[in-house]
Amino acid sequence: MDTVLNTAALTKHYGPIHAVSSLDLHVEKGSVYGILGPNGSGKTTTLGMLMGAIRPTSGSFSWFGNGQADQNRKRIGCILEHPIFYPYLSGEQNLRITAKIKGVDEKDISRVLSLVDLSTRKNSASSTYSLGMKQRLAIASALLGKPEVLVLDEPTNGLDPQGIAEIRRVIRTVAEMDTTILLASHLLDEVEKVCTHVTVIKNGKLLAQGDVANILGEERMVEVAGPDITSIKNTIASMQGITISSEENGLLLLSISEDLTPEYINRKLIESGVDINHLQLRKKRLEESFLEITA
Amino acid sequence: MLRLLNIEWKKLWPYRAFRLLFAAFFLLLVLSLLIGRSLKGDGNEEINDLFRILDLPNIWNYYLFIATILNIVLGIIVIFVVTNEFSYKTIRQNLIDSMTRGEIYISKLFLVLILTTLSTVVVFLSGIAAGFIYNPGSDLAAVLERSTMTGGYFVACLGTLSLALLIGVLLKRSGLATILFILFIFPIDVILNQGVLKGCCEEYMPVSVLFTGLINFPTKMIQSFGEEAQTKIELMPLLVGFGYIILFNIGTYMLINRRDL
Numbered sequence: 251m252d253t254v255l256n257t258a259a260l261t262k263h264y265g266p267i268h269a270v271s272s273l274d275l276h277v278e279k280g281s282v283y284g285i286l287g288p289n290g291s292g293k294t295t296t297l298g299m300l301m302g303a304i305r306p307t308s309g310s311f312s313w314f315g316n317g318q319a320d321q322n323r324k325r326i327g328c329i330l331e332h333p334i335f336y337p338y339l340s341g342e343q344n345l346r347i348t349a350k351i352k353g354v355d356e357k358d359i360s361r362v363l364s365l366v367d368l369s370t371r372k373n374s375a376s377s378t379y380s381l382g383m384k385q386r387l388a389i390a391s392a393l394l395g396k397p398e399v400l401v402l403d404e405p406t407n408g409l410d411p412q413g414i415a416e417i418r419r420v421i422r423t424v425a426e427m428d429t430t431i432l433l434a435s436h437l438l439d440e441v442e443k444v445c446t447h448v449t450v451i452k453n454g455k456l457l458a459q460g461d462v463a464n465i466l467g468e469e470r471m472v473e474v475a476g477p478d479i480t481s482i483k484n485t486i487a488s489m490q491g492i493t494i495s496s497e498e499n500g501l502l503l504l505s506i507s508e509d510l511t512p513e514y515i516n517r518k519l520i521e522s523g524v525d526i527n528h529l530q531l532r533k534k535r536l537e538e539s540f541l542e543i544t545a
Numbered sequence: 546m547l548r549l550l551n552i553e554w555k556k557l558w559p560y561r562a563f564r565l566l567f568a569a570f571f572l573l574l575v576l577s578l579l580i581g582r583s584l585k586g587d588g589n590e591e592i593n594d595l596f597r598i599l600d601l602p603n604i605w606n607y608y609l610f611i612a613t614i615l616n617i618v619l620g621i622i623v624i625f626v627v628t629n630e631f632s633y634k635t636i637r638q639n640l641i642d643s644m645t646r647g648e649i650y651i652s653k654l655f656l657v658l659i660l661t662t663l664s665t666v667v668v669f670l671s672g673i674a675a676g677f678i679y680n681p682g683s684d685l686a687a688v689l690e691r692s693t694m695t696g697g698y699f700v701a702c703l704g705t706l707s708l709a710l711l712i713g714v715l716l717k718r719s720g721l722a723t724i725l726f727i728l729f730i731f732p733i734d735v736i737l738n739q740g741v742l743k744g745c746c747e748e749y750m751p752v753s754v755l756f757t758g759l760i761n762f763p764t765k766m767i768q769s770f771g772e773e774a775q776t777k778i779e780l781m782p783l784l785v786g787f788g789y790i791i792l793f794n795i796g797t798y799m800l801i802n803r804r805d806l
Contacts, residue, residue, distance in 0.1 A: 323643035
């Protein structure tokens with residue numbers, strides 16, 4: 251697979267504050283790549299550096315294997331933080347400026363406007379738009395010229411459920427057109443619904459990176475308790491595919507691989523002559539994995 | 546290059562407030578010629594009867610000086626246009642949309658150059674018109690005498706607008722930038738010269754050069770003082786003026802190039 255973006259030890263310090271520390275990202279062509287992290291974790295700073303707006307303190311990045319050249323940005327559509335426009339210009343006039351900057355034919359404007367369902371309001375000043383409309387106009391602007399990569403920063407922030415659904419519909423439509431998407435979000439649910447790959451960051455540090463299923467997948471957990479915890483632990487330790495995830499109040503929490511069942515664990519423990527009085531399967535919820543990673 | 550001009554045009558022209566602002570400025574520039582005619586002196590005579598400021602060829606010194614002072618207004622307009630890009634964050638979006646930092650600087654330099662050229666043309670043409678109006682029966686050669694001093698106005702205007710651009714990019718906020726710009730023009734330049742430099746360098750200070758060095762204060766033409774009006778642009782202020790223009794522009798470019806946008 252072709253690599254769209256690579257970063258090497260990308261770092262940004264604001265005085266004593268380490269906004270982004272030594273971040274290594276690797277984005278493949280065609281993936282929908284999520285950058286997940288709580289507010290203030292360095293997502294926007296990272297994207298700002300990747301888009302040339304913020305000067306990295308150290309480290310480097312490379313788009314399309316072509317380094318940090320300004321020309322790369324012509325192949326990327328991006329909205330950073332809030333939708334940004336000349337408020338006194340109409341939606342269409344704003345898009346004309348973007349088209350001119352990117353060297354895109356103005357004919358493409360009507361296509362992107364209808365893609366985000368804004369054709370009827372294209373002549374109103376963008377300051378009169380609702381937040382949802384501004385966000386859609388921003389996405390339209392990012393989509394001008396059919397970029398190979400779309401970079402979105404909290405695209406559904408502050409929107410009502412209908413607006414959120416609308417934005418996600420647009421993102422999915424675009425992803426189907428084989429566009430690589432880089433999506434920063436603090437919303438777990440959003441990343442899970444939209445992304446194929448995810449990087450979790452907190453305080454500017456990378457905590458986990460990989461397929462969404464692996465990182466945020468619903469892990470199978472088994473709770474076990476018995477009169478003699480030590481011998482349970484010893485038996486478990488000798489078994490393949492099981493690890494002890496935590497122990498509290500005499501209750502062991504085990505994470506088990508897909509092919510194992512609670513019945514199997516029960517049988518093994520009995521065969522080893524270990525008594526138990528509690529055995530229960532439970533699924534680790536998404537929030538738990540996220541909180542665990544970012545804790 | 547044309548592409549950058551086109552982009553600036555698309556940003557500014559559709560905005561009615563900017564159109565009005567520019568129109569108002571150029572109207573002011575043309576109308577400022579009439580001041581000499583309508584003001585009354587001590588004995589209720591018209592100022593011109595007293596000082597002969599509208600007589601050929603003195604009119605060029607008088608009018609170019611008034612136009613030079615009005616550069617302050619044009620400078621404030623430049624500050625508004627530039628700081629708007631920072632407060633709307635559109636400068637960052639332009640960059641994200643693939644403009645280079647160099648292009649961002651050049652498009653603002655173009656704005657300054659075009660405004661300077663436009664007002665120089667307006668000043669030159671209305672100077673000629675005023676020459677004929679206030680001196681009926683003159684021939685073109687008489688009206689055009691000393692009109693080349695308009696070149697000095699061009700340098701003064703470019704310098705003042707380059708300073709406004711630098712301050713706008715430095716402070717990013719229109720209110721602060723306007724205040725610093727005005728403070729710079731009035732007390733700061735004098736304080737720097739008198740206080741820090743012990744008064745040695747008045748003719749080399751930026752504001753002195755841009756506002757009185759290139760086009761002299763027209764008291765010199767007051768006939769009762771027996772002094773002559775300025776007849777030509779001196780070489781030294783011209784060189785110093787160009788020096789400052791280069792310095793201000795290097796500063797602006799470095800700020801745009803190095804800072805996080």
